[in-house]
Amino acid sequence: MNAATGMRRVSVHRLGEVLLASIQQELTDSIAVALRQDLTEMAAAGTRGVIIDISQVEIVDSFLARVLAEIAAATRILAGRTVVCGMRPPVAITMVEMGLGLPGLHTARSLEDALALVEAGEVGR
Amino acid sequence: MTTAAVTTLPITSDLEIAGVRQAVREAAVAAGFSLVEQTKVVTAASELARNTLVHGGGGRLEITRLDRPHGQGIRLRFRDEGPGIADVETALSDGYTTGHGLGLGLGGARRLVQEFAIDTAPGRGTTVTVTAWPRGAWGG
Numbered sequence: 001m002n003a004a005t006g007m008r009r010v011s012v013h014r015l016g017e018v019l020l021a022s023i024q025q026e027l028t029d030s031i032a033v034a035l036r037q038d039l040t041e042m043a044a045a046g047t048r049g050v051i052i053d054i055s056q057v058e059i060v061d062s063f064l065a066r067v068l069a070e071i072a073a074a075t076r077i078l079a080g081r082t083v084v085c086g087m088r089p090p091v092a093i094t095m096v097e098m099g100l101g102l103p104g105l106h107t108a109r110s111l112e113d114a115l116a117l118v119e120a121g122e123v124g125r
Numbered sequence: 126m127t128t129a130a131v132t133t134l135p136i137t138s139d140l141e142i143a144g145v146r147q148a149v150r151e152a153a154v155a156a157g158f159s160l161v162e163q164t165k166v167v168t169a170a171s172e173l174a175r176n177t178l179v180h181g182g183g184g185r186l187e188i189t190r191l192d193r194p195h196g197q198g199i200r201l202r203f204r205d206e207g208p209g210i211a212d213v214e215t216a217l218s219d220g221y222t223t224g225h226g227l228g229l230g231l232g233g234a235r236r237l238v239q240e241f242a243i244d245t246a247p248g249r250g251t252t253v254t255v256t257a258w259p260r261g262a263w264g265g
């Protein structure tokens with residue numbers, strides 16, 4: 001919790017060797033940047049994959065898309081795949097219309113599918 | 126066409142950009158937008174509010190509800206007194222940025238709304254006005 005803004009960071013959990021970040025709050029730009037820092041640092045300690053659950057995220061704009069792509073780029077070597085899961089259909093439709101992509105990221109419909117993708121990435125390496 | 130009361134919100138921090146998203150969502154819900162239509166206009170608002178803050182040095186948003194016989198729309202006017210934009214066509218092109226962004230905010234926002242206008246000149250600040258209508262109300 002940041003006392004100045006009343007906003008809390010996104011908590012990151014370790015599930016075995018996978019990092020899971022589940023975004024449950026209104027995401028300000030500074031909270032998104034803090035998540036990038038946390039995931040990058042935790043991935044450096046040894047990880048097979050990173051999963052970011054965005055099922056509660058109501059919009060993805062160019063700032064968040066860039067931060068997500070930066071997380072994938074920063075963790076690729078040390079942490080394998082970064083998978084974004086649970087994107088809401090209206091969010092996906094809006095991103096396509098805007099011309100916004102998620103370079104370097106894998107996408108999955110559910111957390112289960114995301115875990116399977118991380119496993120597949122491990123086999124492929 | 127009649128216009129309803131105007132709501133004005135400050136844009137001076139990233140927390141206030143989040144506040145803009147919430148207020149625009151509420152206005153879109155009240156005007157009867159579908160979930161996809163809400164998501165589009167809120168995403169456009171998020172891009173334009175960030176430009177007001179990052180490139181314009183802060184400013185404000187005016188939200189106006191528009192009433193037409195066939196439905197209600199919302200007009201969003203983002204104003205700042207920042208450096209202005211010298212070449213609007215270039216600024217609108219995909220991938221063009223003078224900062225560290227993706228350069229997709231202005232062009233992307235334009236694709237997400239029905240009406241889009243920029244009033245700007247170097248040293249005179251920037252006003253971006255967009256209007257969004259739910260399906261069936263546009264042109265009604």
Ligand SMILES: Nc1ncnc2c1ncn2[C@@H]1O[C@H](COP(=O)(O)OP(=O)(O)O)[C@@H](O)[C@H]1O
Binds near residue numbers: 062176205224231251
């Ligand atoms: N309110 C504004 N005031 C001054 N310049 C702006 C404003 N909005 C946009 N611009 C200019 O237009 C460019 C493109 O904007 P945008 O497409 O949102 O990309 P980005 O914000 O990622 O740079 C910006 O880099 C900036 O030079």
Ligand SMILES: [Mg+2]
Binds near residue numbers: 172175229
């Ligand atoms: Mg922008």
